[in-house]
Amino acid sequence: MIAVVIKNRIIPILLLQDGLLKKRINFLPEKTRTIANPVTIARVFEARKTDELILLDIGRTIDKGDIDSKLITQIAEELHMPFSYGGGIDSIEKMTEVITHGAEKVVLNTAAIENKILITKGAEKFGSQCIVVSIDVVKKGNGSYEVVTKSGSKLTGLNPIIFAKEVEKLGAGEILVNAIHKEGTMEGMDLELIKSITKAVKIPVIATGGVGKEEDFIAGIIEGGASAVAAGSIFHYTHITPNMVKEKMREAGIPVRIQDPKSCY
Amino acid sequence: MILIIDCGLGNLRNVQKVFDKLGVKTKVSNSIADIEEAKAYVLPGVGAFGKAMETLKSLGIIECIRKNVLQLKKPILGICLGMQLLGKESLENGFNQGLNLIPAVVRKLEINEELKLPHIGWNNIKIKNASVLLKNLPEDPDVYFVHSYHVLCDDPEMVAATCNYGQEFTAAIQYNNIFATQFHPEKSQNYGFTILKNFVEYINLNKEKGDCSSD
Numbered sequence: 001m002i003a004v005v006i007k008n009r010i011i012p013i014l015l016l017q018d019g020l021l022k023k024r025i026n027f028l029p030e031k032t033r034t035i036a037n038p039v040t041i042a043r044v045f046e047a048r049k050t051d052e053l054i055l056l057d058i059g060r061t062i063d064k065g066d067i068d069s070k071l072i073t074q075i076a077e078e079l080h081m082p083f084s085y086g087g088g089i090d091s092i093e094k095m096t097e098v099i100t101h102g103a104e105k106v107v108l109n110t111a112a113i114e115n116k117i118l119i120t121k122g123a124e125k126f127g128s129q130c131i132v133v134s135i136d137v138v139k140k141g142n143g144s145y146e147v148v149t150k151s152g153s154k155l156t157g158l159n160p161i162i163f164a165k166e167v168e169k170l171g172a173g174e175i176l177v178n179a180i181h182k183e184g185t186m187e188g189m190d191l192e193l194i195k196s197i198t199k200a201v202k203i204p205v206i207a208t209g210g211v212g213k214e215e216d217f218i219a220g221i222i223e224g225g226a227s228a229v230a231a232g233s234i235f236h237y238t239h240i241t242p243n244m245v246k247e248k249m250r251e252a253g254i255p256v257r258i259q260d261p262k263s264c265y
Numbered sequence: 266m267i268l269i270i271d272c273g274l275g276n277l278r279n280v281q282k283v284f285d286k287l288g289v290k291t292k293v294s295n296s297i298a299d300i301e302e303a304k305a306y307v308l309p310g311v312g313a314f315g316k317a318m319e320t321l322k323s324l325g326i327i328e329c330i331r332k333n334v335l336q337l338k339k340p341i342l343g344i345c346l347g348m349q350l351l352g353k354e355s356l357e358n359g360f361n362q363g364l365n366l367i368p369a370v371v372r373k374l375e376i377n378e379e380l381k382l383p384h385i386g387w388n389n390i391k392i393k394n395a396s397v398l399l400k401n402l403p404e405d406p407d408v409y410f411v412h413s414y415h416v417l418c419d420d421p422e423m424v425a426a427t428c429n430y431g432q433e434f435t436a437a438i439q440y441n442n443i444f445a446t447q448f449h450p451e452k453s454q455n456y457g458f459t460i461l462k463n464f465v466e467y468i469n470l471n472k473e474k475g476d477c478s479s480d
Contacts, residue, residue, distance in 0.1 A: 129383040257387040
């Protein structure tokens with residue numbers, strides 16, 4: 001029998017702030033613009049039968065504000081696909097809130113560094129498949145990589161490979177690797193970084209940062225070894241849809257899911 | 266009314282909203298009164314086997330569910346962890362007894378080094394034994410999975426569909442009035458919608474039959 005391999009996923013990332021859909025470049029507040037109403041965009045991706053969505057509320061860092069559970073519910077009502085939610089989650093209570101309002105998975109970033117036990121506690125309560133640890137990485141002048149936190153504003157001194165291994169051990173079910181130096185640039189992914197993480201861990205890795213054309217997704221999966229590639233700008237700013245990407249991926253021999261292709265471009 | 270049994274974990278709205286679209290009345294609850302009143306059940310589930318069984322035990326509803334499903338033959342659909350809970354026992358985080366509604370046990374997926382666990386994502390299932398649950402679908406629809414454990418059935422006839430992830434495992438079950446999917450129909454867009462619609466049709470047909478025989 002031919003071994004069936006799980007499909008590689010294409011995941012649009014929706015950044016939220018003040019209830020609006022945003023897009024930024026290199027995590028810079030001054031390079032952040034408003035795109036649309038997130039509920040409308042969620043509806044579009046549902047109509048296109050997208051594999052999955054990631055919602056990150058960049059206005060809800062763990063220092064301020066409660067989770068906008070009303071918005072999570074509004075978006076969840078539109079979706080019949082899995083979606084992850086991140087932004088401001090720093091306790092089991094907030095994880096529970098996010099999940100009961102309709103998210104499939106929670107994304108931990110700052111809390112995964114400052115309060116690591118939360119990864120384990122969350123995995124114990126909801127299962128590790130529910131816990132996505134997002135690792136924001138910058139490439140420094142000397143070419144080395146470092147994990148950053150607090151929306152990219154704080155260096156941690158952590159090596160991304162060591163940190164990825166650690167969160168896997170603590171119970172994370174997936175890792176979202178974001179190359180901040182590539183984010184929003186649409187100039188291609190940091191394949192070296194992605195490869196170093198996918199080689200180091202057994203759990204699925206979602207790679208993001210820098211996707212600007214269909215070939216970047218293919219490179220992230222084939223060269224980077226990622227299970228999924230997530231992207232924002234390409235879907236917000238260009239004519240390219242997740243299904244167009246997946247057609248190209250299929251041509252490249254990557255297993256993808258294209259449900260009812262005629263109706264969902 | 267279809268009762269969505271609340272085990273205290275996960276999101277039940279995701280399942281409920283599909284039934285809303287189908288125009289079917291549902292209720293999310295775990296009370297004895299609602300279990301008795303319901304004409305069918307959905308047992309969804311995210312989380313760990315032991316914890317969910319602990320919750321069902323502390324609610325004191327296990328025998329009530331068993332009576333309604335086994336004796337009164339009310340249809341039930343177990344989803345993901347809900348499918349596993351229907352079995353006799355699981356080895357997730359040690360030994361735990363299940364609801365024992367189907368002759369099956371829960372074991373960890375045995376996969377090689379190359380593949381990742383949990384098995385997360387879209388995968389094709391292969392329909393084996395014709396089940397009303399899986400009608401009006403292509404032969405190998407792709408559906409959404411999130412799990413590390415799988416259900417091992419005593420009787421191959423129970424297996425309505427399989428999936429392959431390193432090993433072949435049970436993706437869907439029909440055992441008399443008991444149905445189950447290891448994947449999430451509520452997250453599987455069109456195909457998942459069809460499956461839940463099939464379940465509703467079975468309930469309605471079953472109810473009609475039931476009404477006739479009781480006359």
